[in-house]
Amino acid sequence: MPLALNLLHEELREQRQRKRDPLKISMMVGIGIAALLALNYLWGGYKLLELKSKLSAAEREWAKVEPKVSQAQKRAEELTTTINATKVLDDIAENRFYWAPLLSQIAHCVTPNIQLTSLEGGADEDKGVTLSMEGTAAGREPRAVAEDFRQMLIEQVGKDRSETKVEFKTLEDLDTAIAVSGANMPTAHFNLTVSFNPYPKKVEKAAPARKKREQQE
């Protein structure tokens, strides 16, 4: 083994110690970490800028849509109001009581030996239709003629309507006689009332709510 002479060992030791200086190492590690953190920060900033541009694009789109939406909302409101109003108007028009068919049915019941002197009636959504008729019946049995008229009214008026009531309020024999087909016949004065309800029942609408309430109880 060759013999080596180290005359600078002190200087070399110092040099080695300087290289292993923990402060220097930690400074280098610190600088490395700081560089990584700075890169991360820059990356975050870049991502943020990307998000900001996305936001401004979304806002531009919203600015384009917004006026149309407020117009559309106004229009939808208008259309809904129109639809609802039309529905209600159609319901009113469809559910009103038509007098012409009733008058026609009454005309069909009036035979030559019946004379109506007055007819008065009213149609009310809550009370239904009530009709009062006054007249004279003539025949060998005037009361029977009046009763036949009542039966015909029940048959004709009640044909398409349930719960039709036709009742005599008064039925009195009269002293006067009327000529029917050339022969004098005794007469009777009558006062009839006709009642029925042609309107759709309102209870149907309230029924589901009541059922629900009953279930809850």
Add this chain to the structure above:
Amino acid sequence: MSKEHIKKLFLGGIGLLVLLYVYFTFFMGPLNASRAGTEAKIAEVQGKTASSKAELAKTARLEENARAAVARNKDLRALSPEGAPIAWFPPRIRTFLNSQKIDKAAVRLEANTPPKEKELEKWGRYAWIVDIPQAEFETLGRAVAGLENAEPLLAITRLRIGPGPVATTEFQQVSLSTSVLIDQK
């Protein structure tokens, strides 16, 4: 490792901790907050835009479906001309009855109330009385049928047929109470 080295390492560690604290508190903190805020705002704006687009589509669909209702509404509103109803309704009814061979009818306004249906806030309910001094029963029946068909918003609420001032079996005196829905223009 000398005491000097340990001291330096300790100081370096403290420096590193300070650096991390400063970085996360003063740099990354605001950056993350700003990013979260922006993301939330984007979500909000995109949500608003999406719901608005859905609303636009819904309105377009409604527009399509409401075509019949709008036309029907227009027709019903067209039954009420411009101007005060008292000015045009009585002549209209008189003209109609004349066309049905019923003369000398008098039409008068009895009441004017707002309809009870909240959907009809732009409409008014007018009660009119139509007095017909003389009419034959069959002619009257045809006229009533015609009136009910021609005026969908007219409902006869009361009808009275009685003997006229001149007692005849052919002609009767008639009074009709009607309720008419009129568009308040």
